[in-house]
Amino acid sequence: MKEFILSFIPIFVAMDAIGVLPIYMGLTEHLKKRDRDKIVVQSLLTAFIVGTVFLFLGRWIFNVLGVLVSDFKIAGGTVLLVISLKDIIQQGKSHRVPADTVGAVPIGTPLITGPAVLTTMVILLDTHGLFITILSFVANLLITWVIFFHSGTISGFLGKAGSKAFSKIASLLLAAIAVMMVRKGLFETIAYFISQNVK
DSSP states (O other): OHHHHHHHHHHHHHHOHHHHHHHHHHHHTTSOHHHHHHHHHHHHHHHHHHHHHHHHHHHHHHHHHTOOHHHHHHHHHHHHHHHHHHHHHOSOOOOOOOTTTTIIIIIIIIIISOHHHHHHHHHHHHHHOHHHHHHHHHHHHHHHHHHHHTHHHHHHHHHHHHHHHHHHHHHHHHHHHHHHHHHHHHHHHHHHHHHHHHO
């Protein structure tokens, strides 16, 4: 249970289902409930497939490309930082993504399973093993499904002002996580080159 919790929490923070919720509602507000339910299923299937494939092939892809995990942290953190800053600064959004693809992109990836989640799972794989990491990932996807499925209730509770405020706070937290990823990536890169020079 301890291993599961230690693996579950980082993925929960990286996935940030509640923070993604206002974006999901903005992308699907013009759709009927039946269509929104289909999009939820499509987005979670996409997120699961992308996360699982990357979990098994991520290290191999890194080795083939000569990319370090620290490089991925810097790149992923930079992308997240740009996305979060854009969301914080801009006043309004005009989302009109085709309904037949919005579940896969951008909701499934990169919003649910994005650079932060992928990087986190690769790191957790070394620490907690494959079974615990996948279990934690699936548990977080189930939580995301519950949150998205009840998006209407949550939106009604928060109200428009509350949803927008929560979205900004979530974006600020995402920016902080992005900076942390870049910082850790830089430190790990420096440490790697120092160790190579020492050898």
